Amino acid sequence: MIIEGKQKIWADYQKEIPDDHYFYVRSCIRQSFFPASEVVFLDITRNKLGKDFFENPYHTTCGGIAYHSDAIPQETAMTIIARQFALMHESGYENYVCSCITSFGCYTETLETWREFPELEAKIRQFLWDSCRKELVKPKYLAHASDIIYKFRNEIAAKAMFRLVEAKTGRPLRVVEHIGCHYAKMFPSKGVGGAEYPYVLAGMIEAWGGEVIDYPERRQCCGFGFRQYFVQANRGYSLSNTYKKFESMEPYKPDFIITNCPGCPYFLDRWQYVVAEQTGKTYGENGFGIPVLTYEEVAGLVFGYNPWDLGLQLHQVAVEPLLDKMGIPYDPAMKYKGVNGKELGTPAAPQNIRFK
Amino acid sequence: MNFGFSISPSSHIMMDDVSRKRFDALKKTEPDIAICMSCGSCTATCTAGANAEVSLRRMILMLQRGKDDEALAMASRCLLCGKCYLVCPRGINTRHVLLSISKCLGHDEDI
Ligand code: SF4
Ligand code: SF4
Numbered sequence: 001m002i003i004e005g006k007q008k009i010w011a012d013y014q015k016e017i018p019d020d021h022y023f024y025v026r027s028c029i030r031q032s033f034f035p036a037s038e039v040v041f042l043d044i045t046r047n048k049l050g051k052d053f054f055e056n057p058y059h060t061t062c063g064g065i066a067y068h069s070d071a072i073p074q075e076t077a078m079t080i081i082a083r084q085f086a087l088m089h090e091s092g093y094e095n096y097v098c099s100c101i102t103s104f105g106c107y108t109e110t111l112e113t114w115r116e117f118p119e120l121e122a123k124i125r126q127f128l129w130d131s132c133r134k135e136l137v138k139p140k141y142l143a144h145a146s147d148i149i150y151k152f153r154n155e156i157a158a159k160a161m162f163r164l165v166e167a168k169t170g171r172p173l174r175v176v177e178h179i180g181c182h183y184a185k186m187f188p189s190k191g192v193g194g195a196e197y198p199y200v201l202a203g204m205i206e207a208w209g210g211e212v213i214d215y216p217e218r219r220q221c222c223g224f225g226f227r228q229y230f231v232q233a234n235r236g237y238s239l240s241n242t243y244k245k246f247e248s249m250e251p252y253k254p255d256f257i258i259t260n261c262p263g264c265p266y267f268l269d270r271w272q273y274v275v276a277e278q279t280g281k282t283y284g285e286n287g288f289g290i291p292v293l294t295y296e297e298v299a300g301l302v303f304g305y306n307p308w309d310l311g312l313q314l315h316q317v318a319v320e321p322l323l324d325k326m327g328i329p330y331d332p333a334m335k336y337k338g339v340n341g342k343e344l345g346t347p348a349a350p351q352n353i354r355f356k
Numbered sequence: 357m358n359f360g361f362s363i364s365p366s367s368h369i370m371m372d373d374v375s376r377k378r379f380d381a382l383k384k385t386e387p388d389i390a391i392c393m394s395c396g397s398c399t400a401t402c403t404a405g406a407n408a409e410v411s412l413r414r415m416i417l418m419l420q421r422g423k424d425d426e427a428l429a430m431a432s433r434c435l436l437c438g439k440c441y442l443v444c445p446r447g448i449n450t451r452h453v454l455l456s457i458s459k460c461l462g463h464d465e466d467i
Contacts, residue, residue, distance in 0.1 A: 217368055236361040247366040277357050 013194045017151045018141050023093035024053045025084060027100030028061045030262040030294075036311035037296040038099050041145055044299055048159065049152050053097070056087045064102040068226040074113075075124065081110050082128040082136045089137035096139035097148060101261035104144045105182025108190045111138065142190070144183060146260035146295050150192055150200045153207040161304030164210030166255075167327025172211040173255040176290075177201035178245075178268065180261025181221050201258050204295060208302050210255075217248035223271070224263030242271040246283050246290075256291040256322050258298050268292045269316045276353035287354040289317035301328060308334050313344070318355045332356075374422030382419065382460045388448045392416050398440035398450055408433045412440055412450055415457060424461050431457045 026038050045051045062084065067077035088096055098104050114121035125136045149156070157163075164173045179198045184191025193199035202212045223241025228234045245268070259265040272289040276282050284290045292315065293301075300310045307328060312319045313335045323330055336344045349355060383389060392413070399411040410433045418427040431454055440450040 216371065232360045234361070235359070236364065239361065240364040240366070243363050244366040244368045248368045248370075251370070274359060275363065278359070278363055 013192075013197060013199075015147065015190065015192045016141075017143055017147050018095045021052045021093060022054070022095045022097040022143070022148070023088040023091060023139075024055050024145070025059050025062075025096070025098045025103065026055070027098070027103060027262050028065070029102075029266075030099055033262060033266045033314075034294050034297065034311060035314065036300075036309065037294045040300045040305065040310060041099070041149070041296045044156070044296070044303060045148060045152075048303065049155060051148075054091055054093055056091050058087055059084060062098075062100070062103040062106050064100070064106045065226060067106065068102070069230055075120075075127065077106060078110050078113075078120075078124045079127045079131065081107060082124050083132055083134060085138055086128060086132070086134035086136055088139060089135070094140035095143065096141065097143045097145055099145045101144065101180030101182045102263070104142075104190075105180075105186055107142055108187045111142065112187060114138075144191075144200075144260065146183075146200050147192060149295055149299055150203050153204045156299055156302060157207045157209075160208060160302045162302055162326050162328055164205060164208045164298075164302070164326070166325045172209055173322075173325065174213050174253060175205045175210040176213050176215070176218075176249050176252075176254040176257040177205060178222060178257055178259045178261075178264050180259070180264055183260065201260055201295060204298065205258065208298070213249065213252045213254055215249045215252050217245050220245050220248075222259075222261070222264040222267050224261075224267045229263075229267075238267060239271050239274055242267055243275055246272070246275065249290075250283055254290050255325060256293060258293055258295055260295050265292045265294050273316045273350050273353055277351060280352050282353050284317070285321060288321050289353050291315065291317050291319045291322045293319070293322075301326065304328075306330070308337070316355075317353070320356070369421045369423075371421070376420075376422055378424050378461055379419045379422070382456060385460060386453045386456045388446070389416055389419075389453055391446050392448060393446060395445060397443045397445060401439050401443045403437045403439055404433050404435045410434055412454065415454075419457070419461075427457060428461045431461070 024042065030037060042053055045053055060080065063072060063077040063080040066072040067074065085096070098107060128134050128136050164175065165171060166173060179201060184195045184198050188195035191198055191200065192203070205212050221241055222245065223238040225238055228238040257268055259268065269292040272283065282289055297310050297312065301307065307319065307323055307330045336346050338344045347355070394413050394417065396413045399405055399413045402410050404410040410430055415427045415430050434454045436451060436454065438451040444450050
């Protein structure tokens with residue numbers, strides 16, 4: 001093997017990520033599925049890494065869900081996106097960072113389409129002016145929020161309180177990384193490592209002490225798919241996809257799964273309950289499932305945040321086995337207590353999958 | 357509990373547990389199967405495929421994954437009309453491949 005040649009090829013798969021001054025936009029669905037992830041991301045980047053992240057309160061949905069379910073035409077989705085870009089420019093920023101993979105896919109698709117069809121960009125520019133009296137200025141740089149954590153993964157490792165290793169034995173935790181399809185499968189050059197070797201999450205795992213699992217269905221979709229999910233009768237497609245992934249990763253005994261998409265962690269987490277109810281099968285140890293975490297939640301654990309402040313009690317699959325392995329202290333009595341000790345209520349126990 | 361939807365069996369294949377003995381033997385007779393790009397033109401044009409489950413593209417994929425019995429069952433439904441040969445963009449002699457599948461897979465002792 002000629003190392004220089006390999007390095008040259010690998011260089012083509014790299015993505016430049018700006019150092020500082022980002023315009024940050026949140027995700028509609030992530031805020032309800034994983035309510036603490038974005039707060040933790042901003043706390044880590046602003047207060048622990050000292051980066052400038054700006055949020056504009058007038059930011060709205062990117063329209064991705066409506067677009068992917070054919071409820072609105074592409075021009076409408078593009079005008080919504082053009083408005084977000086205008087807000088970024090008005091706020092004095094040029095590096096656009098979004099929290100959602102669906103949004104990231106919509107943004108890259110929009111920018112690439114405008115590049116191919118400038119007349120469409122001109123049309124959207126006019127739509128934006130007519131509807132909002134705003135000027136479209138495209139971002140100089142577009143990143144997904146996981147790119148930022150990836151970029152600073154070694155700084156995070158240097159400040160880590162916990163590592164992705166089994167505290168008692170020092171064994172590196174075996175981690176499945178699952179990357180949202182819209183991160184790099186549509187426009188490979190926009191993601192770290194492209195579509196074939198996406199490295200954005202694997203880089204975090206390695207930097208924080210874990211071991212990446214390479215299993216046969218590693219690049220298979222989680223099965224979310226808006227169309228599959230929205231129609232109840234179609235959900236079997238989504239569920240079967242997830243089931244196939246779990247069957248494939250099972251022999252490698254993953255300690256947990258890390259993801260960077262809104263849909264993937266949600267479905268990989270919740271479908272484990274449905275698989276258990278329908279087939280009686282669980283994939284973790286001792287009747288538990290395999291914990292599924294967002295990369296912000298993992299970064300938060302590594303930094304030593306209280307697991308309940310990270311919102312880990314809102315997961316379907318219990319995270320306690322992972323916390324025990326990493327040696328992270330937690331108070332079981334506080335699991336279902338919200339901010340200021342407010343009682344959140346205790347979920348009903350599923351029949352076939354342990355949750356405590 | 358009735359969720360209103362159900363799970364399909366997993367189509368996941370563990371390649372470590374699969375024997376590719378027959379596929380490798382077939383490849384010796386039909387080296388061209390290695391250049392199939394799974395375009396599906398053969399399937400789209402298949403005479404038998406209009407009425408039965410026949411797809412050369414799927415047969416090749418099944419063989420690569422060690423699903424020999426399924427591939428053989430499918431090959432037995434082929435009419436040997438040769439229409440797929442006319443459309444294959446890779447110029448694979450598909451009709452000959454289909455005959456070889458039956459020959460190589462049908463008779464273990466010949467391998
Ligand atoms: S030769 Fe067989 S596989 Fe090919 S088109 Fe005819 S019936 Fe179909
Ligand atoms: S037409 Fe040829 S290349 Fe295409 S799937 Fe069939 S055998 Fe393969």
